[in-house]
Amino acid sequence: MENPFKFGTIVEEEYFTDRVNEVAYIKEFVRSANHLVLISPRRFGKSSVVAKAVKQSGRKHITVNLQQATSVSDLSAKLLREFFKVHPLERVRHLITHFRVIPTLSTNPVTGAIEVSFQPSANEVILIEDVLTLIEQSHTGNDRMIVVLDEFQEIKDLAPKLDKQLRSIMQNHKNINYILLGSQESMMTDIFENKKSPFYHFGQLMRLGKLPREDFHQYLSARLSSIFPDRSDELADRILDYTSCHPYYSQQLAANVWQMGVLQPGLEKPFEAAISQIVTAHGLDYERLWMNFNRTNRWILKTLAANKPLQSGGHSTSTIYSALKRMQKDGYVIYSDRYELEDPFFREWIAVNNE
Numbered sequence: 410m411e412n413p414f415k416f417g418t419i420v421e422e423e424y425f426t427d428r429v430n431e432v433a434y435i436k437e438f439v440r441s442a443n444h445l446v447l448i449s450p451r452r453f454g455k456s457s458v459v460a461k462a463v464k465q466s467g468r469k470h471i472t473v474n475l476q477q478a479t480s481v482s483d484l485s486a487k488l489l490r491e492f493f494k495v496h497p498l499e500r501v502r503h504l505i506t507h508f509r510v511i512p513t514l515s516t517n518p519v520t521g522a523i524e525v526s527f528q529p530s531a532n533e534v535i536l537i538e539d540v541l542t543l544i545e546q547s548h549t550g551n552d553r554m555i556v557v558l559d560e561f562q563e564i565k566d567l568a569p570k571l572d573k574q575l576r577s578i579m580q581n582h583k584n585i586n587y588i589l590l591g592s593q594e595s596m597m598t599d600i601f602e603n604k605k606s607p608f609y610h611f612g613q614l615m616r617l618g619k620l621p622r623e624d625f626h627q628y629l630s631a632r633l634s635s636i637f638p639d640r641s642d643e644l645a646d647r648i649l650d651y652t653s654c655h656p657y658y659s660q661q662l663a664a665n666v667w668q669m670g671v672l673q674p675g676l677e678k679p680f681e682a683a684i685s686q687i688v689t690a691h692g693l694d695y696e697r698l699w700m701n702f703n704r705t706n707r708w709i710l711k712t713l714a715a716n717k718p719l720q721s722g723g724h725s726t727s728t729i730y731s732a733l734k735r736m737q738k739d740g741y742v743i744y745s746d747r748y749e750l751e752d753p754f755f756r757e758w759i760a761v762n763n764e
């Protein structure tokens with residue numbers, strides 16, 4: 410029997426639950442001539458929800474993940490390659506003749522997809538400008554293309570001043586809806602909410618929260634019931650308590666609980682066994698992480714892991730606050746209704762190793 414839970418990659422079809430309002434909102438939003446900026450902590454389901462919404466919108470769309478681009482020319486090539494999946498080369502060939510740097514195209518004999526590369530260019534920005542202009546010119550105001558740029562915060566690392574240059578290119582586009590997604594909350598917020606940033610108020614800001622408990626519970630319980638018919642409800646509850654409904658960690662834990670039930674059918678405590686298995690598997694990484702934290706950070710992490718208030722401990726409020734902000738930026742701590750450790754299994758590891 411195949412494990413009915415999936416974690417780590419974009420989820421669709423039967424692995425995707427809820428987000429009904431968010432999908433409806435995004436679909437409706439791209440009917441306007443505006444751009445959307447979607448922010449959440451890591452692995453909350455941004456890529457999945459956008460993939461679903463743009464697919465359902467029935468519009469032409471392309472998605473590129475900036476984390477996978479090694480340079481601006483590589484990003485331009487990836488955008489163009491995605492574009493060719495939507496628009497046959499024959500129909501846009503005349504537009505490519507206007508490119509200032511002509512790309513090299515070849516057909517992948519296995520997939521039939523068109524591969525694209527650019528010769529190194531002194532001014533890489535003209536490459537991406539030409540590609541985005543091509544997309545703009547191939548569409549109209551009544552038939553806008555949706556361009557999804559995932560992990561958009563990476564523009565800060567791809568090239569100096571790229572944000573400024575991209576903004577000045579993108580702001581002229583009327584036939585494209587940009588959807589920009591990113592994690593690392595503070596950096597994304599810095600890009601879109603800082604008055605000095607070129608992308609200040611570029612689009613509508615949307616924040617994605619965790620999955621609603623009731624729906625997620627139903628989703629987990631229904632799948633666990635094939636292995637644990639008598640206690641799937643209880644297990645689903647315990648999983649969601651443990652992960653505070655975090656989409657990724659809930660699916661990860663559920664997958665491991667399910668696996669325990671399959672491999673050791675008589676096991677009395679599959680929930681505890683699954684947690685222990687995950688924590689052990691990541692033990693070395695956690696140890697390495699821990700060694701790199703300073704004393705203040707360790708104290709904060711220990712206090713959060715033990716669910717204790719952060720007011721005591723001999724640290725000033727401002728020291729605690731700035732350390733929290735830094736750890737939030739680095740993704741170890743998240744804030745939804747309170748500060749908490751992002752990874753519940755790291756929380757477990759800290760609690761166990763600091764008893």
Ligand SMILES: Nc1ncnc2c1ncn2[C@@H]1O[C@H](COP(=O)(O)OP(=O)(O)OP(=O)(O)O)[C@@H](O)[C@H]1O
Pocket residue numbers: 415416417418419420424425426427428449450451452453454455456457458592656657658660661
């Ligand atoms: N709607 C959903 N239903 C069920 N599980 C989900 C849903 N959304 C996300 N998940 C879980 O979270 C995982 C991460 O989803 P996704 O990659 O879409 O998130 P993300 O916010 O784009 O992550 P990243 O920060 O790594 O880019 C999925 O593999 C899945 O386990």
Ligand SMILES: [Mg+2]
Pocket residue numbers: 455456457559
């Ligand atoms: Mg993603």
